[in-house]
Amino acid sequence: VVRVDGIHSVPDIEAHGTARRREPTYSVRFDAADLWRDGQRGVRVHVDLWDSYLERS
Amino acid sequence: MSAGGHHPAPVSPVEQRVAALEALLTERGLVPAGFIEEITSRYEAEIGPIYGAKVVARSWVDPQYKQRLLADGTAAIAELGFGGPEGDHMMVVENTPGIHNVIVCTLCSCYPWPVLGLPPAWYKDPAYRARMVREPRTLLAEMGSPLPDDVEIRVWDSSAEVRYLVLPERPPGTEGMTEAELADLVTRDSMIGAARL
Numbered sequence: 001v002v003r004v005d006g007i008h009s010v011p012d013i014e015a016h017g018t019a020r021r022r023e024p025t026y027s028v029r030f031d032a033a034d035l036w037r038d039g040q041r042g043v044r045v046h047v048d049l050w051d052s053y054l055e056r057s
Numbered sequence: 058m059s060a061g062g063h064h065p066a067p068v069s070p071v072e073q074r075v076a077a078l079e080a081l082l083t084e085r086g087l088v089p090a091g092f093i094e095e096i097t098s099r100y101e102a103e104i105g106p107i108y109g110a111k112v113v114a115r116s117w118v119d120p121q122y123k124q125r126l127l128a129d130g131t132a133a134i135a136e137l138g139f140g141g142p143e144g145d146h147m148m149v150v151e152n153t154p155g156i157h158n159v160i161v162c163t164l165c166s167c168y169p170w171p172v173l174g175l176p177p178a179w180y181k182d183p184a185y186r187a188r189m190v191r192e193p194r195t196l197l198a199e200m201g202s203p204l205p206d207d208v209e210i211r212v213w214d215s216s217a218e219v220r221y222l223v224l225p226e227r228p229p230g231t232e233g234m235t236e237a238e239l240a241d242l243v244t245r246d247s248m249i250g251a252a253r254l
Contacts, residue, residue, distance in 0.1 A: 003148075005146065005217065005218065005219050006146070006218075008217065008218045025217040025218060025219075027213075027219070035190075036191060040192055040193065040194045040195070040210075041206065042194075042206065042207070042208070042209045042210060043193055043194065043209075043210045043212065044209065044210070044211050044212065045190050045212045045214065046211065046212065046213045046214060047163075047214045047216055048214060048215060048216045048217035048218070048219055049216065049217065050217065
């Protein structure tokens with residue numbers, strides 16, 4: 001996790017009605033080699049994710 | 058279908074649907090006539106990517122501004138009077154000789170409107186959105202920006218609320234230029250990270 005970005009409404013819930021759930025979002029860094037079998041060298045991919053998208057590793 | 062034919066290209070189903078929606082919105086009084094055209098032309102001609110170029114040029118001539126820009130993009134961009142929807146949470150990522158940053162939205166087309174205007178069509182293309190995370194080195198080379206192998210590529214997927222702006226490196230030989238002249242050098246694609254200056 002490279003950054004914590006504050007608390008935002010989870011879009012998956014917002015899209016389905018009037019219910020709202022607010023969660024922290026994070027910028028999470030992955031080495032391309034960990035994402036893809038043929039990941040390119042020296043590439044880092046940062047994905048911005050809501051808290052409930054993550055599992056404890 | 059040949060490009061040089063006598064007949065205009067047929068209107069695609071999605072274009073028909075958009076036109077019907079727009080007509081309905083206007084008819085029901087939900088948007089004023091001309092509203093959509095006005096918004097589009099403002100973002101295309103006035104805002105983007107000129108505002109972004111001004112931010113970049115300021116950061117090149119004012120090291121303290123650059124510090125503030127990297128620490129809190131939204132606030133530093135607001136200092137120049139820019140901001141608004143799709144720019145409420147701005148993060149500026151700095152290119153260096155060893156690091157190249159590039160932005161993508163793998164989900165759709167999230168893009169920093171208040172500084173770059175409307176996204177180019179290729180930014181919304183599924184091929185760009187897939188390949189920029191899967192094989193950015195190859196795609197950047199194809200787009201005209203081959204990078205040395207020892208340059209780290211940092212891909213930023215704006216898949217939540219943050220919108221990114223790439224701060225390109227100031228080109229060599231520009232020491233004598235004014236801030237306005239520098240702003241003229243800054244291209245939209247360099248602030249997406251799809252090109253280098």
